Amino acid sequence: MKAYAGKVLKIDLSTQKTSLYPWTDSDRERFLGGKVMAAKIIYDLLDDKIKPLSEENIVVISTGPMTGTGAPASSRFNVSSISPLTGLITSSNCGGDFGLMLKKTGYDALIISGKASDKVWLELTEDSISFHDAKSLWGMHVDQVQEALPKRYGKLVIGPAGENQVKYAGLFSGERTAGRGGIGAVFGYKNLKAIATFGKIKTQVYDSTIKSFYKNWISKLRMHPLTGKQLPTFGTAGLLTIMHHNNILATRNFNAGRYNDFDKVSGESLKENHVIKKKGCITCPIQCGRQVKVHDKIVKGPELETIGLFGPNILNNNLEAICRWNLELDEYGMDSISTAGVIAFAMELNEKGLWDNGLEFGKIDNLSEIIRMIAYREGIGNDLAEGVKFLSDKYGGHDFAIHSKGMELSAYEPRGAVGQGLGYAVSNRGGCHLNAGYIVLFEGLSMNMNPYKTTNKAEFTIFSQDMMEACSAAGQCVFTLQMMLPKDILEKPNSGLTSVANKLLTTPITAFIIKRLNYMKSLPIHLPMIPHSKGIKLATGMKMDLGRFKTIGERGFNLERMINLKRGLKASDDGLPKRLTHEAQAGVSDAKVPLESLKKQFYACRGWDQEGIPKEKTLRKLGLYDDQCLFLWKSEKLDADITDEVTSKLS
Ligand code: SF4
Incomplete structure (x- = not known):
């Protein structure tokens, strides 16, 4: 099938053996x-008990069919x-040049298994894979190790936090991060410091008219207000x-949704006082990234969540x-x-x-040192490196431990946007705004x-x-969907049409x-605003329409x-801390997330039973x-069947 490199490579770090993983056109379509x-x-290969x-x-590590085809925001x-x-399961999406280069090397995806007996980095080219000694790279910061690896290569690396298995260490490609869920710690455990790839294979597309289609798509993105x-x-x-x-700015460990000094840390203030220029992922016409000056160096600026x-x-x-x-944080x-969620929770525990x-709210002079201590697991950094859930199990404060399924929440205070609260709770990777469905966009950020x-809210969240x-x-990039x-x-925003649309x-x-x-x-149509x-x-030649596209997403979410x-998840794990479900938001009447009723609607709309388990007909x-x-x-x-059988035999 066009637009794919056609190969998936399995790399066993323990034996240093590689093999091709079977992946067919039918798999690609589904x-x-x-x-x-x-x-x-992961569903096919992993035993449910593994640590x-x-x-x-x-x-x-997987690319998509649009990677390398010139589609907007497709790196x-x-x-x-x-x-x-x-x-x-956790998944993390990343920009940078690694994905593009992986595909140019001839692979759609890599599956890394095992554990290297000593520190290694992997070099992957069109016709070879080499395991290199990484002792000299071990200990290096993210920027240093990227600098030390061959120049023209796409790189995916960890810093000291990954080596020290900080539970929320990330992977880095250029200035971009696969941050959430701690896969950097998995690399560190496996003694894998970096993967570097280089190739020149061009991705073939099915329909040659695609260039003008992309051109049109890019101009639509450029004309859209978001x-x-x-x-x-x-x-x-x-x-x-x-x-x-809108009362959705997480403030004081999610005590409130407003911050009096918001204008000092706003996007406008960042632009006026710190931004040198904008810079984003390769192939992206949106360019949402910023560059700022720190210690006289021009570096990546902070995103909304970090701020x-x-x-x-x-x-x-x-x-x-x-x-x-x-x-x-990027260097470690x-x-x-x-990291920020852990620090806020520790402040409130104190x-x-x-x-x-x-640690104290508003006291910032010790935070650089705290960040360093987390990365190296020194002193209190060792506990902080385990995450909010661990801290609440050790020190208490479950009611204000701001996480879902063990993952710290993003910066949207969900009592001011209850659909986003539902999303956080049912997200597969935990408290993530994107896996939540980012419905806060409808709840005040844009609509x-x-x-x-x-x-x-359940219906929109699922969609x-x-x-x-x-x-x-x-x-x-999921931001392309904002169109x-x-x-x-x-x-x-103030027109009659807008007010009708919002009511609708x-x-x-x-x-x-x-x-x-x-x-x-x-649903055999394509929509201009969802190209x-x-x-x-056009890129692959596969049967595709709006309905099939959405069904692929639904399949992934259910998988x-x-x-x-x-792995033992229960409906009760689709949760939020009591602060968000039982305490009124400071300064805003009685706003709370009515989670149980939202979950009920969500499970029913997803075709799951009341325990949050997909029904047979949904899976069929x-x-x-x-x-x-x-x-x-x-x-x-089975228990019910056996009980019925036994009862009838006895009677
Ligand atoms: S919108 Fe931003 S995050 Fe998405 S691809 Fe473009 S620059 Fe990267």
Whole structure:
């Protein structure tokens, strides 16, 4: 099939043996690539009992069919594994040049298994794979190791945090990060410092008219108010001001949704006082990244999540310090969201007398040192390196331990956007805004769907989750999906049309339409504001339409759910801390996340039972029903069958 390199390489670090992993055109049509492909491989290969930090765990690094075809924002690649932070599947999407170069080397994906007996780095070219001694690289910061590896290569590396198995250490490609879930620690455990690839193979596409199609797509992205104006002008940080006004800016360890000094750390302030220029991923017309000056060096600037969580959430209004910590986190190789979440929680533990650790809200002079101590697991850094859930198990404070399934939440305070709260709770990788469906965009960030009401939130969350899964599987940035929000409405927030559109979002007719869309296996149309399905068709030649595209996302979401269920996930794990579900948001009447009722709607709309287990007919629809998935229903059903049989025999 066109647009694929055609090979998946399995690399066993223990034996230093490699082999090709079977992956057929039928697999490509069903799982596309990226994180959905990775979920299928993990589902097939991994025993449900394996530990995240073990030889048995695997890391799947996968590109999508759009990678390398010139599609907008298509340099993204995915990394999936069993997370040391959550014990569940995690996936992390990354920009940088690694994915593009991997495909040029002739591989769609790599599967890394085993554990090297000593520190190694891997070199992959079109016709060879070499295992190099990495002793001289061990200990190096992310930027140093990238500098030390061959210049023209695409690189994926870890820093000291990964080596020291900090549970939220990330992987880095250029200035971009696969940050969430701690896959950097899995690399560190496996003694793998880096992978570097180089090749010159060109990706072939099916339909030669694709160039003009992409040209048109790019110009639409440039004309859209979000992807053509807001993101390029202010970066993701441009959302901070509106988050404050809408009570969704996480403040003081999620005590509140507003921060009085928000303007000192806003996207506008970043642009005015710190940004030198914008810079983003290769092949991206949006360019949401920023470059700032730290210690006279021009480096990557902080994103919204880093600013929100290292700003308002720890009561810090010093943007310069955030830029500095952002650089330090990148050099040590750690996820900024989890690091900031851990620090905020430790501050509140200290304040409440549960853990005397020297951390205080608003006190920032010791934070550079704390970040270093986490990366090297020194002193209190050793506990902080384990994450919020671990800290709450050790020191208490479960009610204000801001995580879901063990992963620290992003910067959106969900009591001001309850659909986003649902998303955090049911996300497969834990407290992540993207895997949540990013429905906060509808709840005040761009559209104005009533953020406190539960109406239609489950339906929109599912639609959005599935679309983002599919987009990511294609190898494109999920921000390209923002184009589906109607331009005319975003440009005229006060018009009568906008007010009608916002009201329509919560009507039964909209629920009916979205539900139908969610149930459909195929919908034989392409939409101009979601060009992804047509792009995939032109690039690969596979049968593709809007319905199939969305179904690929749904398949991926359900597959990840099945992996988690296999690993012991229960409905009660789809949770949020009590602060968000039972305490009113400071300063805003009685806003709380009504999680149980939202979950009920979500499970029903997803075709799951009340325990959050996909029903047989859901799996049959997705083509996921086979002998392997019988584990889902085993205990209750088999026990009930046996009990019935025994009862009837006795009587
Ligand atoms: S929108 Fe931003 S994150 Fe996405 S590909 Fe472009 S620069 Fe990268």
